[in-house]
Every structure is written in structure tokens, then in C-alpha cells.
Amino acid sequence: MNTKNDLAKAYDPKPVEEKWGQFWLDEGLFVADAKSTKPKFSMVLPPANVTGILHMGHALCFTLPDIITRWKRMQGFNCMWLPGTDHASIAVHNVIEKRLAEKGLTREKIGRDEFLRIAWDWKDKYAGVITGQLKKLGASLDWSRERFTMDEGFSRAVIQVFVSLYNEGLIYRDYFLVNRCPHCRTVLSDIEIEHKDLRGKLWYIRYAVEGSTKSVVVATTRPETMLGDTALAVHPEDERYAHLHGKRVILPLQNRPIPVITDERVERDFGTGAVKVTPAHDPVDFELGKKHGLEQVIVIDGAGKMTEAAGPEFAGLDRFAARAKVIEKLTEQGLLVKVEEHEHAVGHCYRCQNIIEPHLSWQWFVRIKPLADEAIRVVENGSIEFVPGNWAKTYFEWMYNIHDWCISRQLWWGHRIPAWYCRDCGRIMVAMEAPDKCDKCGGALDQDPDVLDTWFSSALWPFGTLGWPEETEDLRTFYPTDLMSTGFDIIFFWVARMIMMGLKFRGEIPFRQVFINGLVRDLKRRKMSKSEGNIIDPLEMIDKYGTDALRFTLAALAVPGMDLALSEERMAGYQAFANKIWNASRFVLMNLKSERPTVREGEISLADRWIRSRMSAVTAELSASLEQYKFYEAADLLYHFIWHEFCDWYIEFAKVGLREANATTEAVLADVLDRILRLLHPFMPFITEEIWQHLPGTGRSIALASFPVPEAGWKDEAAEKTMALVQAVTVETRTIRAENKIAPKEKLRLIVKTASREDTAALEAQAVSVLALAGLTSLEFAAVLPEGEGLLKGVAGPFEIGLVPGKPADLGQERDRLERELAKLEAEAEKLERKLGNAEFVAKAPTVVVAENRSRLAEIQARREKLGQNLAGLTRSS
Ligand SMILES: [Zn+2]
Ligand SMILES: [Zn+2]
Numbered sequence: 001m002n003t004k005n006d007l008a009k010a011y012d013p014k015p016v017e018e019k020w021g022q023f024w025l026d027e028g029l030f031v032a033d034a035k036s037t038k039p040k041f042s043m044v045l046p047p048a049n050v051t052g053i054l055h056m057g058h059a060l061c062f063t064l065p066d067i068i069t070r071w072k073r074m075q076g077f078n079c080m081w082l083p084g085t086d087h088a089s090i091a092v093h094n095v096i097e098k099r100l101a102e103k104g105l106t107r108e109k110i111g112r113d114e115f116l117r118i119a120w121d122w123k124d125k126y127a128g129v130i131t132g133q134l135k136k137l138g139a140s141l142d143w144s145r146e147r148f149t150m151d152e153g154f155s156r157a158v159i160q161v162f163v164s165l166y167n168e169g170l171i172y173r174d175y176f177l178v179n180r181c182p183h184c185r186t187v188l189s190d191i192e193i194e195h196k197d198l199r200g201k202l203w204y205i206r207y208a209v210e211g212s213t214k215s216v217v218v219a220t221t222r223p224e225t226m227l228g229d230t231a232l233a234v235h236p237e238d239e240r241y242a243h244l245h246g247k248r249v250i251l252p253l254q255n256r257p258i259p260v261i262t263d264e265r266v267e268r269d270f271g272t273g274a275v276k277v278t279p280a281h282d283p284v285d286f287e288l289g290k291k292h293g294l295e296q297v298i299v300i301d302g303a304g305k306m307t308e309a310a311g312p313e314f315a316g317l318d319r320f321a322a323r324a325k326v327i328e329k330l331t332e333q334g335l336l337v338k339v340e341e342h343e344h345a346v347g348h349c350y351r352c353q354n355i356i357e358p359h360l361s362w363q364w365f366v367r368i369k370p371l372a373d374e375a376i377r378v379v380e381n382g383s384i385e386f387v388p389g390n391w392a393k394t395y396f397e398w399m400y401n402i403h404d405w406c407i408s409r410q411l412w413w414g415h416r417i418p419a420w421y422c423r424d425c426g427r428i429m430v431a432m433e434a435p436d437k438c439d440k441c442g443g444a445l446d447q448d449p450d451v452l453d454t455w456f457s458s459a460l461w462p463f464g465t466l467g468w469p470e471e472t473e474d475l476r477t478f479y480p481t482d483l484m485s486t487g488f489d490i491i492f493f494w495v496a497r498m499i500m501m502g503l504k505f506r507g508e509i510p511f512r513q514v515f516i517n518g519l520v521r522d523l524k525r526r527k528m529s530k531s532e533g534n535i536i537d538p539l540e541m542i543d544k545y546g547t548d549a550l551r552f553t554l555a556a557l558a559v560p561g562m563d564l565a566l567s568e569e570r571m572a573g574y575q576a577f578a579n580k581i582w583n584a585s586r587f588v589l590m591n592l593k594s595e596r597p598t599v600r601e602g603e604i605s606l607a608d609r610w611i612r613s614r615m616s617a618v619t620a621e622l623s624a625s626l627e628q629y630k631f632y633e634a635a636d637l638l639y640h641f642i643w644h645e646f647c648d649w650y651i652e653f654a655k656v657g658l659r660e661a662n663a664t665t666e667a668v669l670a671d672v673l674d675r676i677l678r679l680l681h682p683f684m685p686f687i688t689e690e691i692w693q694h695l696p697g698t699g700r701s702i703a704l705a706s707f708p709v710p711e712a713g714w715k716d717e718a719a720e721k722t723m724a725l726v727q728a729v730t731v732e733t734r735t736i737r738a739e740n741k742i743a744p745k746e747k748l749r750l751i752v753k754t755a756s757r758e759d760t761a762a763l764e765a766q767a768v769s770v771l772a773l774a775g776l777t778s779l780e781f782a783a784v785l786p787e788g789e790g791l792l793k794g795v796a797g798p799f800e801i802g803l804v805p806g807k808p809a810d811l812g813q814e815r816d817r818l819e820r821e822l823a824k825l826e827a828e829a830e831k832l833e834r835k836l837g838n839a840e841f842v843a844k845a846p847t848v849v850v851a852e853n854r855s856r857l858a859e860i861q862a863r864r865e866k867l868g869q870n871l872a873g874l875t876r877s878s
Contacts, residue, residue: 007589007694011582011687013546020689021138029703030073030140032080034473041077042478043069043511044462045141046486046494047086047149050123051095054133056520056528056554056566057487059538063551064517064558064631065485066139070682071626073140074707080478081140082465084147085127089414089454090184090351092119096413112412112449119413123148133539138547138685140703145474147465149457150415157464158415158457159432161505166419166430170367171407173419173428177279177286178406180359181349182304182319186410187363189453190403191492193347193356202271202342203327206335207232210248210257216241217337219271221344222281223330224323226251227310228299229258231277233288236262238273252335253326254311261292280360296360302410304357319357364408364417364450371500372402378509384499387515387629388561391488398492405497407453414451421446459497462510484511487519515629518563520554525565541571548684549575555683556635560628562846577639578687581680584647585691588673591658596670596697603664606726606766607653609719611672614645616714622679623710632848638680646676649727656772670695675708722762726770728797729763733774736792736803739817739870747777748803753785755798763799793873795866818871825864832857 024030032042043065048058065081073079096118097107107115127148134141147154165171178187203223208215218232232249234241241260248257265288266275279289280296289296299310306314306322313329314322330336347356376399378384379392386392408417420429424443429435438445460468462484466475480502486495495514502510521527522534529535541550552574557564599608618641625634650672657665674695681688681702692702699705733750742748750770754760760781763770767779785791791802832853835841842850 007582007586007691009586011546011579013548013578013686016690017136017138017542017547017686020686021135023689024140024701024703025135025143027701028144029701030079030081030142031144032078032142032478034080034477036078036477038076038078040080040477041069041072041483042080042082042481043483043485044082044465044481045084045139046484046490047084047147047458047461048130048134049088049091050085050127050130051088051091052130054130054136054538056536056538058134059137059550060517060520060554060558060564061485061487062134062137062139063554064515064629065483066137066551066685067555067631067634067682068483068485068626068629069140070685070703071707073703074678074681074705076706078477079140080142080145080474082145082147082478083131083134083139083141083143084461084465085130085149086454086458087123087148087150087414089409089411089451090186092122092413093186093411094184094352096122107412115412123150136539136542136547138551140685145465149454149461153467154457154460154464155415156432157460157468158452159418160469161460161501162415162418162452162456163430163432165366165504170370171364172367173362173364175360175362176365176406177281177283177358177360178363179347179356180302180361181352181354181356182302183352183354184349184411185303187359187361187406187408188349188356189406189455192350194350194353195345195347197343198346199341199343200346202340203330204271204337204339205252205276205330206337207249207252207276209244210250212247214243216244216249216274217272218274218276219340220276221342222323223326224306224314224319225278225281225299226276226326227254227306227314227322228278228280228297229254229276230279230289230295230297231259231261231292232274233261233263233266233277234274235266235268236264238266238268241274244274252333253313253329261288261294263288263292281358283358286358286360298360300357300359302357302359302361363406364419364448366405366407366456368402368405368500371504372399372496374503375399375496375499378499378503384509384511385513387513390561391491391514391516394488395491395496399496405453407456408448408450409453410449411451412449414454415457417448417450417452419448421448455493455497458494459501460505462498462502463506468505479506480509481511483513483515485515485517488516491516516561517558518561520564520566523565523567525563536566536568541568544568545571545575546578546686548578548687551685552577552635552639552683555631556639558631559846559848560630565846574639577643578684580643580647581676581684581687582691584642584651585673585677585694587651588669589691589694591666592670592696593666594696596695597663597667599667599671600664603662604668605653605657605662605665606719606722607650607657607769608665608668609716610723611646611650611668612711612714613716613720614641615672615675615708616710616712619675619679619708620710623707635683638683642676642680646672649723652773653769656769674698677702678705678708681705722766725759725763725797725799726766726773729770729799729801730773732794732796732801733776733803736794737775739821739867740792740805741817742803742805744775746806747775748806749778749780750774750776751780751782751785751791751802751804753800753802754781754783759798793870815871818867822864822867822871825860825867829857829860829864832860 069079069081100106162171179193180187200221202219202221204217204219206215206217229251234244244260245262247260249260251258277285277288279285279294280298281300297309299307300319301307304319306317308315314325349356379395418430420435422438422441422443422445425438425441427438427440435445462481463475463479466472466479468475498510526532526534538550549571553570557566618637622634622637654665654669677688677692689702692698770779785800785802790805792805793802836853
């Protein structure tokens with residue numbers, strides 16, 4: 001492999017990422033072995049939409065589980081993380097039909113075969129785009145096991161599940177009122193509908209009572225549906241309408257009589273208390289219609305156009321044009337009594353955002369209750385755990401109120417429903433393979449034209465991808481999987497259904513834990529969207545800051561149960577972190593011989609003992625954070641340890657040791673860097689691989705190296721305590737220098753007032769290091785700090801210290817400077833106090849942000865106090 005000392009001068013992520021990304025693939029490092037005897041850790045990746053373009057949500061959804069997988073792999077697990085793509089029926093239809101429309105074509109015009117040919121071409125061309133982009137993120141996926149929801153084996157699994165559920169009576173066909181998107185021209189399941197409050201109107205329409213001069217007024221939000229009314233309903237105990245019981249009213253515009261029915265479900269305080277009943281176009285009316293045996297008149301078709309049944313004046317009109325015309329006609333005839341403003345929830349298609357239309361038609365359904373019961377139980381008894389745990393509540397709420405699932409879609413791209421209808425006797429045959437004739441009358445058969453809901457197939461993802469229905473080795477080794485990482489928005493669409501199907505067809509849960517990640521938002525916590533212009537594109541960020549910086553940013557922001565407030569500044573900050581690591585590593589590598597020296601315990605210095613003690617503590621804390629998926633905590637630990645302890649202090653100490661040619665320091669330096677790289681690898685895989693490969697005595701890939709464990713023998717409280725003294729004196733000396741604008745190069749004397757014998761002796765023993773770190777000519781101890789030498793004073797831990805200035809300080813100038821500085825600090829403190837005094841901010845802002853603000857305020861207050869004292873001292877002495 002590489003030789004030492006040839007690490008490039010500056011870190012350039014691009015070539016490094018390309019090199020190692022390719023290396024990992026070529027070497028097949030992430031290809032799992034189903035025969036391995038190691039404990040397994042398996043995951044299936046939520047299949048990416050073939051229409052997809054990488055966005056920040058993907059980046060998050062890949063980075064966090066990749067951190068876990070790489071960590072587990074380094075811990076010796078046989079990791080299998082399976083990638084794949086989803087055929088995304090509706091999304092693909094929308095893309096292709098839009099293109100057809102541009103050429104004046106429709107899918108019906110070109111026909112099913114031609115449409116599917118275009119869809120396959122399109123899939124072959126674009127599925128690679130999203131997988132290529134995913135590879136850039138460095139996710140350690142097993143690409144040898146990549147699957148597609150419409151590949152041959154997976155399709156067979158889908159059909160087998162359909163057939164077997166049908167044979168058990170858990171799939172049935174029914175003439176039912178379902179949600180239909182007139183734009184996408186397919187029905188949708190209940191959860192594919194987004195309800196939005198719209199400001200609409202409530203129209204009051206007068207219906208004449210048959211054979212009488214009386215009339216009754218009904219209120220409706222959808223006047224166009226009145227053309228399909230087949231009854232008028234009142235509450236049985238509503239005395240206002242008792243005289244109508246058993247009567248009929250005349251449906252305006254259609255001039256046909258419809259019965260008045262009574263039903264307890266009528267809300268007496270809605271509108272006038274009398275309601276029109278349109279069984280074919282409203283879910284409540286549909287139920288009423290079934291109960292009372294009402295006729296179902298369809299006046300709006302699947303494309304949102306009025307049918308012949310709506311009458312010659314309306315037939316062919318769009319539903320909204322028909323509404324206007326109905327209102328116009330009713331007004332002309334004096335039947336429109338009044339109009340009120342009315343806000344109400346209206347269902348919209350989750351794909352195209354058009355208003356959905358209740359639609360009566362033959363559809364296929366999954367009888368869900370028997371499947372749901374078991375799926376509720378496995379979460380209740382803890383077999384499956386949601387992280388964070390409160391998501392289980394959301395899951396239960398939905399599962400307890402679950403409705404049968406409409407799975408047929410009037411689309412072509414997808415798994416075609418394996419049902420055939422006899423042209424002669426109407427018999428329905430459901431089978432794995434197409435039957436050639438009706439098994440009852442021998443008549444010719446037609447296959448159901450519809451395909452299955454895309455979520456029906458993705459529900460089988462955890463076992464369908466592993467070779468089911470064959471009893472494969474993969475299935476035996478890797479099912480159930482260990483972790484499912486996904487967004488909260490698909491808990492119902494996907495997570496719940498995978499649990500139901502896994503239990504039904506494998507008799508086992510599909511995964512043990514469900515990690516729900518937050519949404520990636522902008523710094524003001526707004527959703528990223530094209531219209532807001534606040535999208536941060538992950539590919540652009542990778543280009544600018546490197547993949548490692550992007551990954552580290554996402555991890556650092558991932559607080560369980562919270563959305564992420566992303567900014568480019570954070571990425572720039574972590575790019576600087578990568579550079580810091582790079583430079584520190586170059587220093588270490590330049591000082592290393594080609595072989596790793598060994599530590600001689602007798603020669604070990606205070607700094608060596610200290611960094612080992614800290615290293616071991618951080619290793620333990622990091623593992624604890626990862627066990628709990630506290631990515632932000634893990635990232636924060638690494639950042640501070642690497643930057644502030646390893647780079648800022650240890651390397652500085654090591655320079656002193658290296659000057660003395662201390663082989664043990666060299667050994668500790670190399671060992672600590674090695675461990676740091678391995679701890680950081682799951683977060684920043686590329687830069688760590690590059691540096692690690694330059695370290696002498698390492699192996700094939702850091703991805704396969706062992707994850708560091710805490711070393712019990714390294715804990716050293718005495719070293720940590722002494723180190724704290726050295727750091728305090730050094731930091732305070734540097735602060736005094738900075739405050740007095742004394743160049744770091746100017747070597748000065750430092751006088752330390754003795755504290756306890758133990759502390760004084762400990763500091764004295766480290767004099768060589770303090771001299772070097774604080775830029776001193778001498779370190780002197782005195783029982784009392786001398787007066788009258790213009791000593792620049794400060795406090796460092798238990799010590800009072802005084803820096804002897806090289807030339808007399810200009811007191812007036814110093815006073816002005818202190819005053820200016822104080823004013824600045826006061827302004828900032830005031831701002832923070834105001835913010836923290838705002839109850840709304842404290843309640844709404846993430847706890848980490850509030851804590852950051854608080855600690856910043858405390859910092860400012862401490863500094864203010866110190867400067868204030870210095871200023872008072874100056875005023876006294878002048
Ligand atoms: Zn739609
Ligand atoms: Zn037949």
C-alpha cells in the first residue's frame with residue numbers, strides 16, 4: 001500500500017473519495033457472507049424511488065444507518081445492508097404521461113405494451129442515477145444483493161402473497177366508494193390522501209315536497225353532486241321535519257322524486273338539519289345508501305367529468321364547471337336560498353395535490369384487521385422497538401383504527417393483479433400463472449387491467465429481497481433484520497405494512513428496531529422547498545465541502561426525535577475539522593519511522609498518560625452514544641476530543657517529547673491517531689481510510705479494522721488532574737498575552753503564587769512543557785506575587801499568576817481597550833439574556849440550542865467579571 005510521509009499537503013476530498021469509494025466496491029468489502037459464523041447485523045435500505053434525485057432526506061437516511069453499519073462491522077459483525085429501488089407506480093406514470101402529453105399523446109392512445117416499454121427504458125436509464133448518487137455518500141451497502149421491486153424474483157413473491165391472501169379470504173373484491181385522483185386517474189388508499197382545510201362555501205338549496213306546496217332546504221359543500229342525489233335524510237327525532245317522514249321530495253334540475261329517509265347519523269346542527277344523500281359520491285352517504293338500499297347514481301366519472309346520468313346539460317363538463325352551472329341554474333329557478341362561507345377539510349392527492357374525488361367502483365382490498373392484531377402485539381410486547389419510543393404511540397393510534405386497504409390502482413406500471421374474469425359466466429380466477437380458460441364454463445378470460453399499490457410490494461421488502469418464497473440461505477441468515485431506519489411520514493405506508501406482512505409470511509417480525517429520523521430543515525426550521533428557494537443540495541455540498549463534512553454535519557445535527565436545522569456554515573465548519581485532522585495526521589506521520597515503536601511503560605510522560613486516559617473515556621462514551629443512536633452526542637464527543645484535546649494539547653506536548661527523541665511519545669502518538677481514525681471512520685469514512693492507509697502497520701482497510709474498546713488500565717485521574725493545572729496556567733497566560741496584545745513570540749517570565757503543596761509540585765514537574773506551550777523564558781514560584789512590577793495578573797485554577805511584561809504597559813491604552821471589550825460583552829450578554837428570558841424561545845428551541853446559549857452567557861459573565869476586576873485594578877494604580 002502507501003508509504004508513510006506522502007500525505008498530500010492539503011486535504012482534497014475529491015480524489016480521495018473517488019479512490020476509496022472504488023476500492024471498497026472493487027474489493028467487495030461490504031459483500032456479506034451468508035455462511036459466516038460471525039454474529040450477523042442486517043438491514044434493508046428503504047428502496048429508493050426510480051424517479052428519485054438525491055436530496056438531503058436521502059443523505060440523512062443513508063448516513064445514519066451507515067454509521068451504525070460501519071461501527072457494527074468494525075465490532076466484528078457479519079454486516080449485510082441491502083440496497084434497491086422501488087418502481088414507484090404513480091410517480092413514473094406522472095413523469096411519462098406528462099411527456100406523452102407534450103407530444104399530444106395519452107397512455108390509452110399508445111396502448112399498454114408500448115407504455116410499459118417506455119417505462120422500462122426509462123427505469124433502465126434513470127435507476128442508475130439515484131444509485132450512482134447514493135454511492136457517492138459512501139454508504140457501505142452490499143451492492144451484490146441489490147434488488148428492484150419489479151425484478152423477476154421479487155415480482156413472483158408479490159404475486160404469491162396476493163394469491164395466498166386471496167385464497168385465505170384476506171383479499172377480496174368489492175364495489176366500493178374509494179378515493180380517486182382525477183389527475184393521476186387512479187384510486188388511492190386512505191393514507192395517500194392529504195387533508196387540507198380550504199375556505200369553501202355552504203350552499204343552501206330548496207327541494208320541493210312532492211304533491212305539496214311545502215319545501216325543505218338542504219345545505220351542501222358540493223352542489224354538483226346533487227345531480228346524483230337518491231334521497232334526502234333527516235334525524236328521526238328532529239321535530240322540524242317530522243311531517244316529512246314517508247314523503248318524497250323533487251330533486252331540482254333533474255326533476256325526479258327521491259325518498260325522505262330518517263337516520264341517526266344525520267347531524268341535526270349541520271346546516272338546516274336536512275341533508276341530501278349522494279351514495280355514489282360521498283363516503284357517509286355511501287354507507288347510508290347501503291343501509292337504506294338506495295340507488296347509486298354516478299354523475300362524476302373517474303376523470304372528474306360529469307356523466308350522462310348528470311343530464312344532457314351537464315354531461316361532459318368538468319366537475320368544477322358543473323358546480324358553477326348548477327349554481328347558475330338553481331339561482332335562475334330561485335332555488336338557491338343562501339350561500340355561507342365555510343371552512344372544511346378537503347382531501348388532496350399526495351402525489352399531484354389535486355382534489356380527490358370519491359369514486360364508486362370495483363376494487364381489490366386487503367382485509368386488514370386479522371393482520372393488524374398480531375402487528376400491534378409485537379410492538380406492545382417489545383419485540384419491535386421504536387426509537388424514539390414515542391413513535392409507537394403514533395403507530396398504535398393508526399393500527400387500532402385501521403381500515404381495509406384498497407390495493408388496486410388503475411395504472412399499468414407495476415405488478416398486474418393476478419385475477420382473470422370469464423367473459424361468459426363472470427367467474428373470477430386468481431392464480432400464479434395465467435389460466436387459459438374458465439374452469440367453470442370453458443369461456444375466454446380477461447386479466448384485471450389494474451396493478452397493485454406500490455406499497456403492497458414494498459411491504460414485502462425485508463423478506464422478498466432475501467429470496468422468499470424460496471428458503472434461501474440469505475433468508476435463514478439475515479431475516480429478521482436488526483434495524484429499519486426511515487422517516488416518520490411512512491410509518492403507516494410502509495413500516496406497519498412490513499410488520500404485518502413479515503409476521504404473516506415469515507411468522508417473524510421483519511426487524512427488531514425502527515429508528516425514525518427527523519426531517520432536514522433550514523436554519524429557520526422551515527421545510528426545504530423549491531418555492532422557498534431554501535433547498536440545500538447534497539451533491540453540491542459534497543462538491544464544495546466533501547462527503548465526510550456532509551456526513552459529519554448530518555450526524556452532529558441528528559438529535560433523536562427532532563428535525564435538523566441545516567446550514568452551509570456547519571458544513572464549512574466540519575470541512576475545517578477534516579482539514580485539522582489532516583494536518584495533525586501529517587505532523588504525526590512526518591515524525592513516525594516506518595515501523596511502529598512500542599510503548600515502554602517506564603518512559604511514559606504525563607501527556608501520554610493523560611491522552612490515553614482521555615482516549616479510553618471517550619471510547620466508552622462514544623460507544624454508549626451509538627448504542628442509543630445519539631448521533632449528535634457521538635459527533636460532538638469526537639469533534640471536541642480530536643480538535644481540543646488531541647490537536648490543541650496532545651500534539652503540542654508531543655512536540656516537546658519528540659524533541660527529546662522519546663520513542664514512547666512516538667508510539668503513543670501513532671497509537672492514539674490510529675484509534676482516533678477508527679473511532680471516526682463510521683462518520684468520516686473517506687479521510688480516515690486515506691490517513692490510516694499511510695500509518696505503518698495497519699491492514700487491508702480501516703473499514704475492516706477493529707473498533708477501539710476502552711482500556712481499563714488507561715484511566716489515570718492523577719494525570720488528568722495535573723494536566724488540568726498545566727492547561728489552566730497555559731490558557732490564562734495566553735489570555736493575558738492576547739488581552740495586552742503581546743505577541744506569542746515574545747518570551748516572558750511567569751510568576752506563580754504557590755497553592756497547595758501537591759498542586760504546586762505537580763505544576764513544577766511540568767515546567768518544561770509549560771515553558772514551551774505558554775512561550776515563557778522562566779516559570780518562577782513565589783509565596784506572594786510581587787507588587788509594583790506592572791505585573792499582568794490572572795487566575796489559573798488554584799493558582800494566581802503574574803506575567804512580567806517585557807516593557808512597561810501603556811495603562812491608558814489598556815484601560816480604553818478593556819472598556820471597549822466590556823461594552824461589547826455587555827451588549828452580547830443582554831441579547832442572550834433577552835432571548836433566554838423569552839419563554840417561547842426556551843420552550844420551542846431545541847434543548848441543545850438553549851443549552852448552548854446558556855453556556856455562552858455563563859462564559860460571557862465570567863469574562864466580564866474578570867475584565868471588570870482588571871479594569872478596577874488599573875484605575876487604582878493610575
Ligand atoms: Zn394525483
Ligand atoms: Zn366462465
